Amino acid sequence: MSTDKPKSESTRKSVEILHLAMPRTGSLSMMAAYRLLGYTTYHGFDATASHPHQAIWDRAVEGKFGRAPPLTLADWEDEKFLGPYQVLSDCPTIFFTAEFLELWPEAKVVLVERDVDKWEMSFQQQIVPSPFTWQAVILRKVFDPWLELREKCEGNVFAT
Numbered sequence: 001m002s003t004d005k006p007k008s009e010s011t012r013k014s015v016e017i018l019h020l021a022m023p024r025t026g027s028l029s030m031m032a033a034y035r036l037l038g039y040t041t042y043h044g045f046d047a048t049a050s051h052p053h054q055a056i057w058d059r060a061v062e063g064k065f066g067r068a069p070p071l072t073l074a075d076w077e078d079e080k081f082l083g084p085y086q087v088l089s090d091c092p093t094i095f096f097t098a099e100f101l102e103l104w105p106e107a108k109v110v111l112v113e114r115d116v117d118k119w120e121m122s123f124q125q126q127i128v129p130s131p132f133t134w135q136a137v138i139l140r141k142v143f144d145p146w147l148e149l150r151e152k153c154e155g156n157v158f159a160t
């Protein structure tokens with residue numbers, strides 16, 4: 001997960017870099033490099049670590065495929081979503097390449113190439129099985145209901 005401290009609205013810049021390479025092509029190393037250069041970064045791990053972000057990504061997918069209104073620039077740049085970040089990378093951002101190129105036409109695009117056979121082996125070993133291990137299944141069974149309840153309760157104050 002990113003350790004960036006998002007910049008405030010008054011100092012935040014729009015997305016400056018679209019790192020549109022596939023997972024397992026050095027995106028974590030690139031995120032570290034971007035941070036050294038002073039950029040705030042949003043990586044795939046940030047998407048999975050934030051339950052509210054997962055809900056927005058779900059809305060974005062629904063909008064992309066015509067089952068809901070597409071997200072607007074204001075939705076994408078909301079301070080509670082991608083607004084604080086200058087670099088977008090990894091899944092799920094790469095699924096919105098066309099939309100992001102249109103929304104941020106001045107952004108630099110970074111593509112990282114990797115030998116396809118080595119990439120596929122790495123992807124098959126590291127990415128494909130990870131959500132299906134018995135540990136991941138148990139964690140989802142335990143935490144998904146809690147996260148859903150937490151999201152429903154956001155903004156509500158319970159007093160005893």
